[in-house]
Amino acid sequence: MEPVNLKRLAQELKLSVATVSRALNNSSSTSPATKARVVAMASKLKYEPNPHASSLRRHTSKTIGVILPEVANPFFSLVVNGIEEVARDQNYHVLLYLTHDNYEREVAITRLLVGGRIDGVLMSVASASQDFTHLDLLRERNIPTVFFDRVYDGLHTAQVTTDNCDSSYAATGHLIDNGCRTIAHLAVSNSLYIGRARTRGYAAALHDNRIPFDDELVRYAQPSQRQDVAMIQGLLQRRPDIDGIFASVESLAMSSYEACQNLGLSIVTAIKIIAFSNLEIATFLSPPLTTITNQRTLWAKPPPGYCLTQSWKTRRFQPATAWN
Amino acid sequence: MEPVNLKRLAQELKLSVATVSRALNNSSSTSPATKARVVAMASKLKYEPNPHASSLRRHTSKTIGVILPEVANPFFSLVVNGIEEVARDQNYHVLLYLTHDNYEREVAITRLLVGGRIDGVLMSVASASQDFTHLDLLRERNIPTVFFDRVYDGLHTAQVTTDNCDSSYAATGHLIDNGCRTIAHLAVSNSLYIGRARTRGYAAALHDNRIPFDDELVRYAQPSQRQDVAMIQGLLQRRPDIDGIFASVESLAMSSYEACQNLGLSIVTAIKIIAFSNLEIATFLSPPLTTITNQRTLWAKPPPGYCLTQSWKTRRFQPATAWN
DNA sequence: TTGAAAGCGGTACCAG
DNA sequence: CTGGTACCGCTTTCAA
Numbered sequence A, B: 001m002e003p004v005n006l007k008r009l010a011q012e013l014k015l016s017v018a019t020v021s022r023a024l025n026n027s028s029s030t031s032p033a034t035k036a037r038v039v040a041m042a043s044k045l046k047y048e049p050n051p052h053a054s055s056l057r058r059h060t061s062k063t064i065g066v067i068l069p070e071v072a073n074p075f076f077s078l079v080v081n082g083i084e085e086v087a088r089d090q091n092y093h094v095l096l097y098l099t100h101d102n103y104e105r106e107v108a109i110t111r112l113l114v115g116g117r118i119d120g121v122l123m124s125v126a127s128a129s130q131d132f133t134h135l136d137l138l139r140e141r142n143i144p145t146v147f148f149d150r151v152y153d154g155l156h157t158a159q160v161t162t163d164n165c166d167s168s169y170a171a172t173g174h175l176i177d178n179g180c181r182t183i184a185h186l187a188v189s190n191s192l193y194i195g196r197a198r199t200r201g202y203a204a205a206l207h208d209n210r211i212p213f214d215d216e217l218v219r220y221a222q223p224s225q226r227q228d229v230a231m232i233q234g235l236l237q238r239r240p241d242i243d244g245i246f247a248s249v250e251s252l253a254m255s256s257y258e259a260c261q262n263l264g265l266s267i268v269t270a271i272k273i274i275a276f277s278n279l280e281i282a283t284f285l286s287p288p289l290t291t292i293t294n295q296r297t298l299w300a301k302p303p304p305g306y307c308l309t310q311s312w313k314t315r316r317f318q319p320a321t322a323w324n
Numbered sequence C: 001t002t003g004a005a006a007g008c009g010g011t012a013c014c015a016g
Numbered sequence D: 001c002t003g004g005t006a007c008c009g010c011t012t013t014c015a016a
Helices: A006-013 A017-024 A032-044 A051-058 A074-089 A103-113 A133-140 A164-177 A193-208 A225-238 A250-263 A280-284 B006-013 B017-024 B032-044 B051-058 B074-089 B103-113 B133-140 B164-177 B193-208 B225-238 B250-263 B280-284
Strands: A063-068 A093-098 A120-123 A145-148 A159-162 A183-187 A218-220 A244-247 A272-276 A290-294 A307-310 A312-315 B063-068 B093-098 B120-123 B145-148 B159-162 B183-187 B218-220 B244-247 B272-276 B290-294 B307-310 B312-315
Touching: A006 A017, A006 A032, A017 A032, A051 B051, A063 A074, A063 A103, A074 A093, A074 B093, A093 B074, A103 A133, A133 A145, A164 A183, A164 A193, A164 A244, A164 A272, A183 A193, A183 A250, A218 A225, A225 A250, A244 A250, A250 A272, B006 B017, B006 B032, B017 B032, B063 B074, B063 B103, B074 B093, B103 B133, B133 B145, B164 B183, B164 B193, B164 B244, B164 B272, B183 B193, B183 B250, B218 B225, B225 B250, B244 B250, B250 B272
Parallel strands: A063 A093, A063 A120, A120 A145, A145 A159, A159 A307, A183 A218, A183 A244, A244 A272, A272 A290, B063 B093, B063 B120, B120 B145, B145 B159, B159 B307, B183 B218, B183 B244, B244 B272, B272 B290
Antiparallel strands: A093 B093, A290 A312, B290 B312
């Protein structure tokens, strides 16, 4: 079975491969007549160009690498949706890699990408990362890189991020306004900018309301959801005075729900919970979860060094059981 | 700036590219000494092979294409997680394409993949698809294809699917056991095997319980969530005797919640809902949603033509408000 | 407007 | 065990 490639088309049409190639790329200087013949034959034989040959020759692959911690998370799946959508519109392809917040994986994946496989990288750094030298490789090889959400501020590139500090300040303030005085902060790694910014907003809100910052109330995400639940239960048992929880990511809010349920603590009356989240169904949760939601995921092309800021807003749900 | 490729390594080491290539692929016949030198130099210069050159020559790309309707869906994100995981373990790469249940997109994507970009395809067919000729292209070009969940049974390949018919029978039976007599079935396209199987189970359960099958009670998913809600509201208004809903996909369950809320209908007392779903938080929904959940996502290598069946089970939640 | 040919970066065959 | 070389499929000069 003859493969369908340029040579085959050329033979079939008694033309040279060069002409066929030009005709298909509607480049300059090809007579309309031959162009039509070529296109007709291509579609007849269902010709599809071999992208590897083309990438090799052109030094561009029309492919972007997307590196994420995970995809089973409403925020990241929204992101993947957005990326895939504009990529497809621009005739780009998306290579997806998941780190599962594992540093070694992130390093290994980064290394894979510098061989010319992709034209650019979109990345949300693993929360377990402390050392970012692997990312410098991207710069050395001149691979355009955009960080989003979980940003690495060491590399001087475009970033897509949110006003984490302000939103956290607002969220914590919201709990305080509703009577909370001992507020636990469930954070992600503080080696990441996003984590530090959210914690900063939390601390600032406490400070401005003359509530002392208590180190014991700040806890970090564990490797697994099960451990998160255990950690939160432990915290709530040690500190029965806790009356509010500010979860900086959605999964920690879910774990808090579970911990409260296990301990027989009533959410809303005993403890109020607020979280960064994109859960569409937050309103149907029992009780409804108050969330800080980013309004939409933007995908623009900011000039290098430019930081695109998304705004988040606190979404208040009005079902009967809501406390706000 | 010199590019780091085999030629560069060869120059640096005063060896031929052939030798360097062999050393790096630890193929036979390379002296341990030179091999060590080559590897050392490669890591010193941070050499990464150009995958396009390799793919071009070898006619394999170590890349698989994954075509899904969407990723913002707990089941599919679980699937993507699984695929990426084993792909990475086997040193394979994952190209992700989303159809958004759009037939034209699915056709366009399929066409893109037959040019040698990928070694194989994993696919869950768009529910809007009625014509599957585009999939025959995959067979013509000898591209291994595995369908999962939404299966196309016209192409004779490996499939990963679930015992849809049995589960639907059980789900419908569950509603009947709990007193429902007029059960609406919210289905996906019936041009898909999965849709037909689920409807078959529904119909069988009705039959075995001497409940007449009513065509008006079977409704299909609309292009958008908003339209789903409108469709369900319309149905519930036209047929106030409906006391149960069997949603064959999760989003239809969510839309049903919304429709009931809009109409002021009490879920559980007025209408009971059951659905195929992988929502982790189903238990926290208000009221908790009864789900048919697939126990785990399997990724094995079934021989061609073999159909791997996953088992689903009905998960019963015990919170106070649950009706089951 | 078209064709011949070089070459992208590896791989694999064959000779030494 | 190593080097020379053809070639994978396509793009892009350069000449005709």
